[in-house]
Amino acid sequence: MTDDVNARVQRTLAKVLDLPPGQIRPDTHQKSVPNWDSLHHVHLLTALEAEFTVSIDPEDWLELTSVPAILACLARLGVR
């Protein structure tokens, strides 16, 4: 099931940040994605909250700048 969460995160990133799905890797970081600016960060987090029906803590918002950080956060929120 973790693979499924991983795939859904990558799909959401691809849609929000306008990247071909193959270009997002398990270790993708904000620094390597030009579109990932502060405005798109807000779009990305609202999109992840809608995709997984979770509410991400405001303290985590600014920290979720990579695929591993997002996956770890979702795991803490009980997403399997």
Place this chain on the structure above:
Amino acid sequence: MIAVASPAPPPLAELLAELDGTPASYLRLARGIEDRSAELGAPRRIALLASFTTELLAPYLVVEAARRQFAAAPYFAPFGQIEQVILDGAGPLYAAPLDLCVIAVRLEDTAPALVDGFVGLSGDEARRQLAEHVARICACVRALRQRSAARVLVWNQPPPRRLAAGLADPGLALAQATLVAECNRALAAELAAIPDAYVFDAHRVATELGTAAFYDAKLAALARMPFSPRAQAALAAQLARQAAALWRAPCKVLVLDLDNTLWGGVLGEDGIAGIALGGDYPGSAFTAFQRVVASYRDRGVLLAIASKNNEADVTEAFAQHTGLVLRWDDFVARQIHWNDKATSLRAIAAELNLGLDALALFDDNPVERAWVRRELPEVTVIDVPASPLGYGDALDASGAFDLVTITREDRERTRLYQSDQARQRLADTAGSVDDFLRALAMRISIGAIGADTLPRVVQLLAKTNQFNTTTRRHGQAELEAMIASGAIALWMRVEDRFGDNGLVGVAIAVPEPGTGSNPVGVAMQTGTTGAAPAAFRIDSFLMSCRVLGRRAEHALLGAIARRAHAAGARALIGEFIPSKKNAPAADFYRDAGFTPEPGTPAAGMADVTAIAAPARWHLALPDRPASAPPSDLFEVLEVS
């Protein structure tokens, strides 16, 4: 050079069908529909000026605009800088022509004392601060109006997230909920006096969603965006819908099926006693839908029937069934027979003298809807849900009849068309057209367009397609600017023995630049400086199809000619710009005695689709003052 063919982008409808309402799908789609001018026309530039951050609305706005068939090019002003941006005449707001300016100011941002500090304020102090808020916003709108002809939408106040007095609010001498309502009423009243400025009903959007789902404390704290993603999508959808209504003509006729649409069951099989209408469910659901339809009638939508039935059964049902809200006379056209629905819709359009694009069909049967979509793509076919409980909402959501203002003519339209039918019976018995026109005993009044007539005039400019020489859709502000710079702008009303047709004609003539001063030196009376023009060019000349074929257009043209003459001009220039629909006006200037200017096709122009270039016509005005052309067909009264 080798040209590399890029794959054709998928059709817009296909992309829009992918939308699932999630933020990710809005973002993805917003990119997919960039540069769709071929399908959506040139992008409309829309500015958002707000007391909060609006950039996050971009994908929602772009996608919802595409769903309403236009391309949106949004410009987001820095938050909180409404006055600065409007007053900076050389600034980014005016860097390109602006189609729409949206102003959104929340009390929470600019007058927090009226929100969380509400309990500490006296009623008088609260009202004083409220008046200040409304005055500030309207000053912004007026300042914008002086600098731009853009339409303006101003957000009213949504219900507050919390009530400062909590449970005690309804019992306060001035409840917070009442204060918000007073604020919104004051805003609407003051905006009504500013041309092309309208309320955007954010209060209604919030009410439909519920305040708990509308506000988002986290986005407010982290991104200065007070509204949830769902609310952003809903606000953008409503903005796009209202914007579309500002620059697109609505449908005019709601064509209704009967069986399983206006009542449950099949009349021909179940009989009058067997159909579901009134009483308990499911009859109650159809009664509720009829009440919704009646509200459309009341605001000016014409109703018609297209039903496969025996007409005698239907007339009997309308005469006898006590559960009907709609009466037989509410329908201005009725096609009740066993021919196909496309034939019925064509007949309704012909009978009412309207284009097929003026019709919207509401029919429960998906096969009929698919047939009409295929046969008559011009007709708006409304998606109808399976349950009659959803009919009213489906009709409302279609937006097919959206109007931003309702005029006196709208409220009286059904009566106007009923008198049309009496006219038709007279025409059927009259010996000749002239006999018929004389028997109508028309009284035509003509006057200068002023504040009282502007809303109806702008509405006619926006929606008249057939007898319209140039189809220029001037807004109120543009029209006022034309009048201020010397245009002759006239309205025409037509009354006859069957009733008042209302304000049905508009003519606007502007001084033609480059025609120099007139040879006789008559002073201009329009208050502009400089020499009188030698010619006036008729920028717009249009008439509602309700009075087509009555020669009333010649009375209006005569008034334009007399006033142009009085202003010193010795020539009139008539323009004809062909559109898909304005063939009825193609020969107007020729019939009125104008001669074609060089380059204008000399042959008859009934087939306007064959004419690529606009035509110009010329009419010399004699030196001696022109007098009203004698006519025994109507009486003409120039009132102002």
